[in-house]
Amino acid sequence: MLVVLFTNAATAVLPAYMATFGPKLGLRQMTSARYSWGWHGAKVVALLNCVACVGWSSINTIAGAQTLRVVADERISDAAGVVIVAVITLALGMLGYKYVHIYEKWSWIPTALTFVVVLGCAAKHLVNVPMGTGQAEASNVLSFMGVIFGFAVGWVSLASDYNVYQPETTPAWKTFAWTYTGLIIPLVLIEWLGAAIMCVAGGAAPSNADWTAAYKANELGGLLGAVLVPAVGNFGKFCMVLLVLSVVANNIINVYSMGLSISVIGVWLAKVPRLIWPVVITAIYIPIAIAGANSFSKSLENFMNVLGYWLSIFVTVVLLEHFVFRGGDFARYDAAATWNRQDRTPVGVAALAAFLFGALGTAMGMAQVWYIGKIGALVGGAANPFGGDIGFELAGAFAGIVYLPARYLERKYIGR
Known part of the structure; x- marks a missing residue:
């Protein structure tokens, strides 16, 4: 719980500051990235953001589909649940910016109340698990921090998409x-609640056999059902349906922002009517979600780690450009006159170099089932052969060390 608190407290600073770009520049996040990543570099990060949006949509939809399948007592398949969640998301997302805000404004309330019910039903089963000590525990904490970072930092690539219509005079x-x-x-x-429940159901020493069996059989949906239904019966199923609203709320953001990012990738893509993109995006992530429906937890963990790696590089470059080379002054962007001018934005050589070296840092620091870097292995030591993941820390550090001198030279010899 302490790791959750402190990692989120530090990480949330990044998307919160990135959100200030919206009112001040009047630009979506991937468009404003042109001022640090360059015209062509912004295309690369916009493409990565599209991949991230598809990934989040897939993972969120799997969670919703599993929940619906358990509510329906296995009478619908994961595939049917995926389609139901995706179609609801598509219908709401295509209504546009105004209605996205309206839905987000109110949908959190029943979701929050439902989580309170989950806590009430789970409370008597929760146990206190003593924290381990030593190098193995320390390396596990570092890896856990990477997962939490990847979840919270996921907003840095789209934070300003939803406040660009606020007045420029809005205080940062x-x-x-x-x-x-x-x-x-x-x-x-929510992460505290999730961690507490998972200690009981899927920890090193699970203490509730029913929760453990439900989680192994149906992952998140099964676990929610095991917590709610025995305690409050059919009302528990109603609460589970309400929780699907949170899936829709998150997916609307992904679908909408991906449509915006696509327009940065290519001028010709920007000419495609924006209403087309939600349909295309939905058609892409539905089969991915169906294919991954049987491995939600592992897909989620791996995805959040990878997300944290590249977004660590992305946000490092943007903030170094903003604070070091533009003095933290939004007036020095001259966004109104230059936002769509390739000849008035950076070439992007410095950002590309930072990206490559950041990727090197990632490879050296990561500790995943499918790859353990040299430094990641050292963090784990003999006590933990799986290593300790410090991929996002090294990604940001390597990118920053290279970007500063490279951007100085780029500005000196190229002039922008």
């Missing part, structure tokens, strides 16, 4: 404060 501290508050409260509370 207000944008920062509201975004930070809106992130930190649900992130910490």
Whole structure:
């Protein structure tokens, strides 16, 4: 719980500050990335953001589908659940910016109340698990931090997409404060609840056989059913349906922002009517979600780690450009006159170099089932052969060390 608290408290600063770019520049996040990543470099990160949006949509939809299948007592398949969640998301997302905000404004309330019910039903079963000590425990904490970081930092690539219509005079501290508050409260509370329940159902020493069996059989949906249904009966199933609203709320953001990112990848893509993209995106992530429906937890963990790696590089480059080379002054962007001018934005050589060296740092620091880097292995030591993941820390550090001198030379010899 302490790892959850402190990692989120530090990480949420990044998307909260990135959100301030929206009112000040009037640009979506991937468009404003042109001022640090360059015209062509922004295409690369926009493409990566599209991949991330598809990934999040797939994982969220799997969670919703599993929940619906358990509610229906196995009378519908995971595939049917995926299609149901995806179609609801598509229908709401295509209504546009205004209605996305309206849905997000109210949908959190029943979701929050439902999580309170989950806590009430689970409370008597929760146990206190003593924390381990030593190098093995320390390396596990570092790996866990990487997962938490990957979840919270996922908002840095789209934070300003949803406040660009606010007045330019909006104080940056207000944008920062509201975004930070809106992130930190649900992130910490829900992750605390999830960690507490998983200690009982899937920890090193699970203490509730019914929860453990339900989780092994149906993962997240099964676990929710095991917590709620025995305690409150059919009302528990109703609560599970309400929780699907949170899946829809998250997926609407992914679908909408991916449509915006696509327009940065190519000028010709921007000419395609925006209503087309939600349909295309939905058609892409439905089969992916169906294929991954049997491995939700592992897919989620691996995806959040990979997300944390590249977004660590992305946000490092953007913030170094902003604070070091533009003095933290939004007026030095001249966004109104230059946002769509290739000849007035950086070439992107420095950002590309930072990306490559950041990827090297990732490879050296990561500790995944499918690959353990040299430094990641050292962190784990003999006590933990699986290593300790410090991939996102090294990704950001390597990228920053290279970007500063490279950007200085780029500005000196190229002039922009």
